[in-house]
Structures are given as structure tokens and as C-alpha cells.
Amino acid sequence: MANQTKKMTSAIVVRALRVWSGLFLLAFVTSHLTNLSLGLISINAMDVARPYLSGVWTGDITGKILMSALVTHFFLGLWAVYNRPTLRTNAQDIVQLVSGMIVVPLLATHAVGIGMLSSAGVDFGYADTIRLFWLQLPTIGLMQVILLAVVWVHGCAGLFTWLRSKEGAGRILNWLYLMAVAVPVLALLGYAEAGREMLVAGRDGAQLAFSNELPPNVEVPFALIKEVTNGIILGSLLLSGLTLAARFIRFASQKTQEVTLVRDDGRDLPSTSALSLLDGFRRNGQPHANLCAGRGRCGTCAVRIIDSDFPLPSPTELELRTLHRIGALEGVRLGCQLKPSGGRVTVRALYPADYTFEDARPVEEPAEEEAMG
Structure with missing residues (x-):
């Protein structure tokens, strides 16, 4: 009985860490999507709201908590896959499983990039981001849109799975279903409208389409950011592959009736x-x-x-x-x-x-x- 209690306590702790780290990451994504949706007004509106939405995650304390949540959620997700008795399940679980193995590495590249820019003393606002993604590196902009979709699907699937097991959550879920559709749609529309504004500015030669000069002795570490983010993606994919291989070996060698x-x-x-x-x-x-x-x-x-x-x-x-x-x-x-x-x-x-x-x-x-x- 004592061994069962210990196992149950460990399972509860692991479950709580997965839930709360996931909720923290979902809050991070939601604030960014909300900030993006303000592009329906203007790029300036996005930058005005940035300190209160996406900007709060670049602080020393919140940044460290964010990275801790990313690492915790990723490794606990791998642990859950390793212990999962069968991968044959319904479509929702498969989507959550696959997205969970790639969402954290993708999200980490974004968080690491923003953190490294902040550490280098570069204030990279939404005007700079939209200019980069729409005028200079549209391929990276497309990758950010894909990242947005994957992260949001994984977060919402996890949230709904967690809430639907609780009695009385039906009313909450009805509103969350609406938000699950409205938030990313408004964010994508805001991103597209901000891109249109930037393209028009580029065509007309407006100041918005040109980068502001950086302060003296400040250099954007793009090469280092690319090297670090590529390392995170490759390392994460390798860990995911090793987890699946270890799981296969474990169950293949297990004696069963x-x-x-x-x-x-x-x-x-x-x-x-x-x-x-x-x-x-x-x-x-x-x-x-x-x-x-x-x-x-x-x-x-x-x-x-x-x-x-x-x-x-x-x-x-x-x-x-x-x-x-x-x-x-x-x-x-x-x-x-x-x-x-x-x-x-x-x-x-x-x-x-x-x-x-x-x-x-x-x-x-x-x-x-x-x-x-």
C-alpha cells in the first residue's frame, strides 16, 4: 500500500507539472496572439500594446520561468510517450501526441531568439518583426505562421482534455470552443493586415518600411541565434526519436500473457x-x-x-x-x-x-x- 501511495503521489506531481507548465505556455501563446490581432488596427497599435502583452515574457524572471516551463513540459511529454502502453488511439490524442513532440522545440526557437535579442540590447518591436517577415525573410514569416497553428492546436487539445474530465465544465468549454477559433483567426488577420500595411509602406517609400539605426556598439546576433535555434530543433528531434526507440525496445522485451x-x-x-x-x-x-x-x-x-x-x-x-x-x-x-x-x-x-x-x-x-x- 505504501508503494502504491508513493506511485500515486509521483503521478499526481508529474500530472500537475504537465498541466501547469502547459497552462503557462498557453498563456504565453495567447498573449502573443492577442498582440498580433491588434494588427487589424495598425502596426503602431501592436507596438503600443507590446509591453503589456508579449513584452511581459522578456523580463529576467518571466523569461527564466518560461524556459523552465518549456523544458519541463517537453521532457514530461517524452516521459508520457515512453510510458504509453499503445499508440493506437483516437485522432485527437494522435494530434496532441505528435504536436507535443514538435511544439516545444518550435516554441523554444522563438523564445530563445527573443531572449538573445533582448540580452544583446536590441529592442525588436513589431514594426521590425513585420518588416523582417514580410520584406526581408518571408520564408521565416511562413514558418512563424505554421508555428502558431501547431502551438495553438496542441495547447487547446490539452486544455480541453483536462477540462472535459471535470463535472460542470460544459459551460466553460462552450466559450473556450469559441475562443479556440476566434483567437488564432483574429491573430492571423492581424498579421496579414500588418503585412499589407508594411508592403504598402515599402511601395510608397514610407519610413515604416526602413529599419531604424541601432545604438552604437549594438549588433544583432542573427548568426548565433540561427545556430542555437537549429541546435535546439535537431537536439529535440533526436530526443524524440530516442524516446520512441526506447519505448519500442521496452515493450518488445516485456514478457506478457x-x-x-x-x-x-x-x-x-x-x-x-x-x-x-x-x-x-x-x-x-x-x-x-x-x-x-x-x-x-x-x-x-x-x-x-x-x-x-x-x-x-x-x-x-x-x-x-x-x-x-x-x-x-x-x-x-x-x-x-x-x-x-x-x-x-x-x-x-x-x-x-x-x-x-x-x-x-x-x-x-x-x-x-x-x-x-
Whole structure:
């Protein structure tokens, strides 16, 4: 029991670090997108708001926190991939998984570039940024747009996964769905309008299209920034590849027993003792409710055990807490936490695969079953 408590505590700490580092990075991206959207007014409006939006992340303290959050989120994401029993899952999880392995390196290049410019004493405002991306290096500008899309998709997917496992979050999610579309669209429109303003200024020979002279003894370290950012990208991709390779080796060398899962429709679903019931369903392409993405928190993956060839492992402390919270009766287990030791296991899902907390009640109502007993 003490070992289970230690493991659960470690899992909670890791989960909290992933959530809060992710929220911090999402706040960073949101402030930048909001700043970009002001390009719908003018480039000057973007620069006026910069100290209060994107500029707050260039300070000594916030900059260090930002880099710490980037590193923490990236390595915890790799750790989650390494421990993931199966990569066969739904489309949303795949998008979040793939984007998570590339989003932090891409975001790090932006943060490192801004930080190095600030350290060199270069005040690189939005007028300079738009001039660079639209008049001098449009390819890099396109890469920034791609970065924006990837970061935003990953952040929103993580936020929605975290919130949808919480009862009463339905009203919040409705507003967040609207913001998830409106914020990047307004930002892209602002970026495009600012680019149009800069192109017009370049055509007309206006002062806006020409760089301001740098202070004496100040040099923009573009070559060093490129070298550092390329190193970050290559190093991150290498770590991602090594993580996938280590995960393959780990599961290929793991000794497992064959398991056959039988669910509501009566079909045999081949699985192994290394997989939870939920992962076994995923492996066979069978949808199953799991609002918290298999973290043992929401209880929507709960199943009633109909039959099992072998005794099932005892529930962990995390599973017991969740089962108690949802008022589960005897014989009910969490599909994301239960790993059968072998043989044939027959279960009945308590919740439909598309269940949300806005739905009225599960497939199997405990109160009715208890009354019938």
C-alpha cells in the first residue's frame, strides 16, 4: 500500500507539472496572439500594446520561468510517450501526441531568439518583426505562421482534455470552443493586415518600411541565434526519436500473457497483460468513454466485470478513490486502470463511448441495479 501511495503521489506531481507548465505556455501563446490581432488596427497599435502583452515574457524572471516551463513540459511529454502502453488511439490524442513532440522545440526557437535579442540590447518591436517577415525573410514569416497553428492546436487539445474530465465544465468549454477559433483567426488577420500595411509602406517609400539605426556598439546576433535555434530543433528531434526507440525496445522485451477481452457486442478482442482494458479497446479500434484520456480521474471508462478466467489485480488507491467518488457498486472497475493478468475477461461498459458530463445518466444506473438486487 505504501508503494502504491508513493506511485500515486509521483503521478499526481508529474500530472500537475504537465498541466501547469502547459497552462503557462498557453498563456504565453495567447498573449502573443492577442498582440498580433491588434494588427487589424495598425502596426503602431501592436507596438503600443507590446509591453503589456508579449513584452511581459522578456523580463529576467518571466523569461527564466518560461524556459523552465518549456523544458519541463517537453521532457514530461517524452516521459508520457515512453510510458504509453499503445499508440493506437483516437485522432485527437494522435494530434496532441505528435504536436507535443514538435511544439516545444518550435516554441523554444522563438523564445530563445527573443531572449538573445533582448540580452544583446536590441529592442525588436513589431514594426521590425513585420518588416523582417514580410520584406526581408518571408520564408521565416511562413514558418512563424505554421508555428502558431501547431502551438495553438496542441495547447487547446490539452486544455480541453483536462477540462472535459471535470463535472460542470460544459459551460466553460462552450466559450473556450469559441475562443479556440476566434483567437488564432483574429491573430492571423492581424498579421496579414500588418503585412499589407508594411508592403504598402515599402511601395510608397514610407519610413515604416526602413529599419531604424541601432545604438552604437549594438549588433544583432542573427548568426548565433540561427545556430542555437537549429541546435535546439535537431537536439529535440533526436530526443524524440530516442524516446520512441526506447519505448519500442521496452515493450518488445516485456514478457506478457495473452488476454481476450469480450465487451457488449460479444466479439473477441485480442490484448495482452501489459495493456489496461481501455488500451486493449483502443488497440482494437473500439471506442470507449474516457473523458480524462485514461488518467483515472473521471470514472467514465468504468466497466462491470461479468466474468474473468483469472483473479483480477486489486485496485490501486487512485482507482479506489475514483470508484468511491462516482458511487460504483461491487464488481465495477475502471477500464483505464485495470490490467488483467491473462485469460478471457468479459465486461459491460457503464457509459456510452460518446458520453459527456452533460448527459443525463450512464448506461447502467447503480441506483436501479441496487433496487433490483
